[in-house]
Amino acid sequence: MGTEVHVVVVAGPGQAEELCRDAEARVRAYEARWSRFIATSELSRLNAAAGSPVLLPGDTFALVALAISAWQQTDGWFDPTVLDALEAAGYDRSHEEVVGRALPARPARAVPGPEAIGLDARLGEVVLPSGVHLDLGGIGKGHTADLVATGLLTKGADGALVNMGGDLRAVGRPPVGDVWMVATDATPPVEVAITAGAVATSTTTKRQWTVEDRLMHHLIDPHTGAPSTSHLATVTVVAGTAAWAEVLAKVVLLAGLDAGAKILGRSGVTGIATAHDGTVTRLAGFDAYERRRG
Secondary structure, X not given: OOOOEEEEEEOOOOHHHHHHHHHHHHHHHHHHHHOOOOOOOHHHHHHHOOOOEEEOOHHHHHHXXXXXXXXXXXXXXXXXXXXXXXXXXXOOOOHHHHOOOOXXXXXXXXXXXXOOOEEEOOOOEEEOOOOOOOOOHHHHHHXXXXXXXXXXXXXXXXXXXXXXXXXXXXXXXOOOOOOEEEEOOOOOOEEEEEOOEEEEEEXXXXXXXXXXXXXXXXXXXXXXXXXOOOOEEEEEEEEOOHHHHHHHXXXXXXXXXXXXXXXXXXXXXXXXXXXXXXXXXXXXXXXXXXXXXX
């Protein structure tokens, strides 16, 4: 999924190291299965078979179903079918390979939406219509953080925190005190205090590249098929799971404050948003989590 991963495990002497190794192995296994940058991944196999049914393992089927459910619950602002539009914008390989390349300008690609995707939960079968391809990068990172963190508790950890490139899930006992302290990218700097749950940040300021002197980024507006021109630069959301926090952070950034705040309110979660001009907006309920720094 092309990101850095940090894992914190709270456990007895010797056990923490073993659990960290287990967490690394699980992250690498999910990467091999769900990354669009790996030709042999289950996601790549599904995309290559668009137009034909594909049987998927249960957890991969569940991730696809989760992404479609997120589209339904966010009025279409989260859309997993942006892959062709993302590649048309230049993000057709890992970010490290994209940066510095001479990229030609290409017209934006329409985002078809997942409405016509066929799901058969009994068989674990997915049918992508011809011309429809999935990008599960963001929600896949969040879902991986959820699975790995909760899995560490199952294996005996007292507490764990898994950070998948800004999508973070905390469970159990923190290493110090009674809350997990999570730094955000807000301006001025803000820390979020949670006893458990998730924090995710979506931003247009990091995964950037240039196409004929035009600055591009990876957050595609599903209504235009082009990188978002929203007034927001960074959004952080606090939620129960990292997958859902990641989805909603992206939704608020793409939809803007008015529409985004309504979706967050409907979902019972909160967050903080920073505009390109530096204006910071704390959404209803965020004060309960905030610890200001500096």
